[in-house]
Amino acid sequence: MKTLTLDQACKEAVVGFTGGIEAVARATGIRSLQQKLNTASDRNKLSAGDVEQILKLTRSHEILDVICGRVDAAWVDLTELDNLPCDTSMLDNITDLITRVGVLTQNVQTSLADGVVDKTEMIELERASMRLVRASLTVVERSKQFMEDDVESA
Numbered sequence: 001m002k003t004l005t006l007d008q009a010c011k012e013a014v015v016g017f018t019g020g021i022e023a024v025a026r027a028t029g030i031r032s033l034q035q036k037l038n039t040a041s042d043r044n045k046l047s048a049g050d051v052e053q054i055l056k057l058t059r060s061h062e063i064l065d066v067i068c069g070r071v072d073a074a075w076v077d078l079t080e081l082d083n084l085p086c087d088t089s090m091l092d093n094i095t096d097l098i099t100r101v102g103v104l105t106q107n108v109q110t111s112l113a114d115g116v117v118d119k120t121e122m123i124e125l126e127r128a129s130m131r132l133v134r135a136s137l138t139v140v141e142r143s144k145q146f147m148e149d150d151v152e153s154a
Contacts, residue, residue, distance in 0.1 A: 024058070062154055
């Protein structure tokens with residue numbers, strides 16, 4: 001995602017986390033977290049280590065979206081997949097994929113209704129697009145669970 005900055009994504013993740021800034025600062029040990037999250041100040045900024053700690057704690061999709069968006073990549077959280085393949089899980093993943101297509105389509109329609117896509121609408125379009133890509137990757141990863149052992153070694 002190019003519209004939302006990494007600092008903005010981190011702020012969203014921290015503010016949205018149960019207990020907010022105080023809880024994240026306490027759990028991660030990040031000093032001056034509130035100052036580092038102040039996007040109006042250039043004085044005290046988040047380090048790569050700070051971002052990593054916030055991501056580990058909050059598991060924020062927005063942070064990963066921003067990082068991957070900068071290098072035109074996508075990600076999928078493999079911990080969300082069950083270890084054992086089953087038909088209903090695959091159907092759930094496909095249902096999620098189809099739902100994400102609908103959400104993206106609805107967001108495009110809403111954004112274009114007035115003939116102008118503003119920054120907030122673009123952020124939502126980028127989020128919906130990244131979630132659609134993740135849903136697609138999840139279907140692929142789930143499909144791998146159904147592969148026969150001899151196919152993997154080929």
